[in-house]
Amino acid sequence: xxxxxxxxxxxxxxxxxxxxxxxxxxxxxxxxxxxxxxxxxxxxxxxxxxxxxxxxxxxxxxxxxxxxxxxxxxxxxxxxxxxxxxxxxxxxxxxxxxxxxxxxxxx
Amino acid sequence: xxxxxxxxxxxxxxxxxxxxxxxxxxxxxxxxxxxxxxxxxxxxxxxxxxxxxxxxxxxxxxxxxxxxxxxxxxxxxxxxxxxxxxxxxxxxxxxxxxxxxxxxxxxxxxxxxxxxxxxxxx
Numbered sequence: 370x371x372x373x374x375x376x377x378x379x380x381x382x383x384x385x386x387x388x389x390x391x392x393x394x395x396x397x398x399x400x401x402x403x404x405x406x407x408x409x410x411x412x413x414x415x416x417x418x419x420x421x422x423x424x425x426x427x428x429x430x431x432x433x434x435x436x437x438x439x440x441x442x443x444x445x446x447x448x449x450x451x452x453x454x455x456x457x458x459x460x461x462x463x464x465x466x467x468x469x470x471x472x473x474x475x476x
Numbered sequence: 477x478x479x480x481x482x483x484x485x486x487x488x489x490x491x492x493x494x495x496x497x498x499x500x501x502x503x504x505x506x507x508x509x510x511x512x513x514x515x516x517x518x519x520x521x522x523x524x525x526x527x528x529x530x531x532x533x534x535x536x537x538x539x540x541x542x543x544x545x546x547x548x549x550x551x552x553x554x555x556x557x558x559x560x561x562x563x564x565x566x567x568x569x570x571x572x573x574x575x576x577x578x579x580x581x582x583x584x585x586x587x588x589x590x591x592x593x594x595x596x597x598x
Binding site: 401411412414425456458460463464465466469470 | 522523582586588
């Protein structure tokens with residue numbers, strides 16, 4: 370099973386600042402990685418797939434990068450609606466696995 | 477609009493069974509592979525099961541293999557999760573989701589239902 374590790378667990382950021390979230394795979398997954406945003410009490414929302422492709426309707430301030438084992442989600446200028454939990458997921462191998470999540474909170 | 481709506485959650489005793497349903501609308505359900513994902517209270521996301529659109533082939537997480545069964549009824553635009561031998565650790569919100577297929581490749585899950593809560597307790 371591929372283990373996905375996200376860091377940090379919690380990120381405190383002021384509105385308007387940049388946020389950088391990390392996700393590491395226990396083995397190479399090429400670019401078979403997705404990022405999701407989940408707000409409290411809501412279902413996850415797909416933000417990024419294929420490591421760097423933005424899903425439909427996702428603002429340009431969200432960007433993904435990386436390949437192999439190390440990946441990054443960057444939110445260039447945090448808006449109030451961006452404070453949420455972010456999950457990464459690999460989809461190259463069964464079982465599909467998620468990271469533990471990073472909570473982005475207001476500083 | 478494109479939508480998934482789950483139902484069937486509730487309170488069940490350990491060892492009991494439950495069947496979750498997920499009704500799709502706004503897209504051609506038979507063209508998409510589907511999955512179930514759960515989230516225990518205060519925890520992260522856990523992928524459970526997957527069914528492919530073309531041949532109906534299935535995959536399961538080890539934690540539910542042999543206890544849970546995924547199925548679909550394209551005539552009803554519905555996805556199901558039959559859950560047997562339920563345990564306290566199966567308590568979670570259960571989501572169905574659609575798999576994104578683009579440029580001849582499968583990716584993450586682009587449409588999610590609102591979730592249905594399953595509580596396993598005596």
